[in-house]
Amino acid sequence: MSPVETSVSRREQRHSLALTVGLALVGVNLLVALLTLFWTPYDPLNASGGRLEAPSLLHWLGTDRLGRDLLTQLMIGARTALLVGTGAVAIGATIGVSLGVLAAFATRIADDVMAATLDILIAFPTLLLAMLVVAASDSASLWTAILALGLAISAIVARLTRILTKRVLRQDYIVASRTSGTSWAGVVFRHVLPNIWPTLSVNFALQFGLAVIAEASLSYLGLGAPPPNASWGRLLQEAQGTVYTAPIGAIAPGIALVALVIGMNLLADGLRDIGDPTRGRSR
Amino acid sequence: MLLRLLPGDPANALLSVGADAAQIEKAREQVGSNLPLWQQFLRFAGSLARFDLGTSFVSGKPVIEEIAARLTVTVPLALMGFLLSILIAVPLGILSAVKADRWYGGLISTVSQLGIAIPVFWVGILLVTVFAVTFRLFPSGGFPRRGWQNEGQVLYALALPVLTIGLVMGASLLRYVRSATQDVLGSDYLRTARALGASFPEALIRHGIRNGAVPIVSILGIELATTLLGAVVIERVFALPGLGSMLLLAIEQRDYPNVQGVLFISTLLVLLIGFGADLTQRLIDPRLRERAVGGSA
């Protein structure tokens, strides 16, 4: 049996490639989103061309059914997506980590109750929870969606945080730290958080992608942000009726969505490999 | 674990919060939100026992009738989609783990990465574009009027939706199957079996499958719940008269009994699925059966 080139170095190459691609995809979206704060090719709200025009030099991606430039809509969609993703994850992370850490310290009974509640909440798909919240609030707006998704995410984050924190609290160095006089708050900030951060951050990146997709689904269903805020989901919904005559409207937003989410997932994978180089089978 | 008997209270509570001004009085009468909260809950529980979920504001028909009718669309759709996703995910997942060093193993895992980034409704739209519009193979939407009495037509109408769900859920499930298989492949008990003379396939089948299934079962529970939800979105894409479209319509029309009914049923289904997954896991894995595991060395 001749020595087979080990898959280790090949795997490493693949990982750094994935990381670069991920970074690039997310970076492009970020830049585009920031750009729209100052400038867009055309006015997003008003028609600037005929209806459902095919792509041309004037309108790179053509126009939608109301004559608005599609590229502009797409760019703003990037801004919406990033806003939703970041906002939802931020809310989810803040609430989730706080709850999770508290739960890890809680007394036995409180902890059991919390664990059971979290389990039940998590059994619900994110989208359903989001729909519940949106339905409960009267007006559908961007912030409602972000809040709804944030809450859904916080449940998942809380459970993960609780498990991770408990694991850390069992370690010997915690006892050592406490006996040397550190308060519980100090323990949390100095030992718990830095230790659980690597796993959590990877999870955040993944939730980002899920939030973006969920928002797109909500918009598609008509429960998302209303017209001034373009969302890729809503663009797809509008384009669905005219997919025969103007296919690009149904394809471009989808590709943009996929690109952003894949980019984020690749980043997450890359982060995971950086944070935990012991992955992969040993022996 | 057995705390999963929480009723649809969250749904009830949330809805009594967000009421449109014009509907408030009518809603209050019916729902009884002018009564103290605990009495409301009792009323709700009571009507539950009688299988009465209220009456629709809009159509005046009992909510439960409408739900039952819609379930005949949503449930088969979700189940078939789920089965398809398993059929796709399990063989491909195992293959991509066992043959990780071959090109097709890596390809499968890359494609599945794609699969989890794609929103399910977009896949639906794409499939419609390709199969229904361009090639005219399948209908682009709608459901036969007479429903299940005409089975052939129903299956025909559900073909694309089921495919959509199957592909997307399959991609997601694939990653878990692959991960579980990798764990099995690197496990010590597999090594022991082989060291004592078992062939690779034999060891994999006899020990690998059951051990690999343990983490998968709990995931399957979540995936089934997600599939149910995916069906909701898909119904919009393919204009299917299922539970999802009922919910959306009811929200638009502020038809609270309907909304409440659907949310209650879906909550119930999700809980049942979770419960089922729990039970199955306990059946397979004897380690979970102990109340207090002694943590033997």
Place this chain on the structure above:
Amino acid sequence: MTALLNIQGLCIRAGDKPLVSDLSFSIRPGERIGMIGESGSGKSMTAMAATGLLPVSIGVSGSIELDSQQVVGATDRVLNRLRGAAAAVVFQEPLTALDPLMKIGRQIAEPVRRRLELESGKASKDAISREVRDLIDKVALPQPERIINSYPHEVSGGQRQRVAIAMALACRPKLLIADEPTTALDVTTQAEILKLLDQLVRETGMALLFISHDLPVVAQVVERVIVLKNGVAVEEGPVKTVFGNPQHDYTKTLVEAARLFDEALGATGS
């Protein structure tokens, strides 16, 4: 007598990193050899290589002859027949080495059934059942009924290791490879398992390859010993000679460390 296991110029590499370099030794039938080294010295690798169990990503070159059959480059079919009948392995971690979802009785029955089927075509339930009990008895496990119907996590670590030994014995191997079999056990259980291994090997006339990092443990059970450092054999010879009068520096440090440890224990009177 032809060697049972004959290793010549064995090199094991993971990518460009050498794990074992130019290792040669042989084990005759009934002989008891020990392999000593720290973690990472390549001793477990050698054992895995000897039974053809190394993953594809690890490169093996050289010659390994097990029961007159070349292992390096052999097909799975050949290796499957060889494993068990020619050599069986007992591993370090009994908890993970056993299938957690299968009752112990069934797990022991598996190699028994395989051997019976190989020998005489059919294996009756009675024959299998009888031999399983017989094996449980041989490894000095009490209450055979309870053991047979228990799951691995329901018995103690020492008992689990006895089960692993029983499973290895079920194959009636010519060579028993024990890869750090007592490292995961507490000291008292360790002594029991060692005694058991010693007794079984003597009774059945099996050859033994005992791998460990623990000098005193190895010294109790084997006749000859090979010392490995970073994948290279630095010293070899009868136990008394190597430990009593070590030649290589590394061996000297090992022996010295063990002696100090023993002295420390003696001083505290434990």
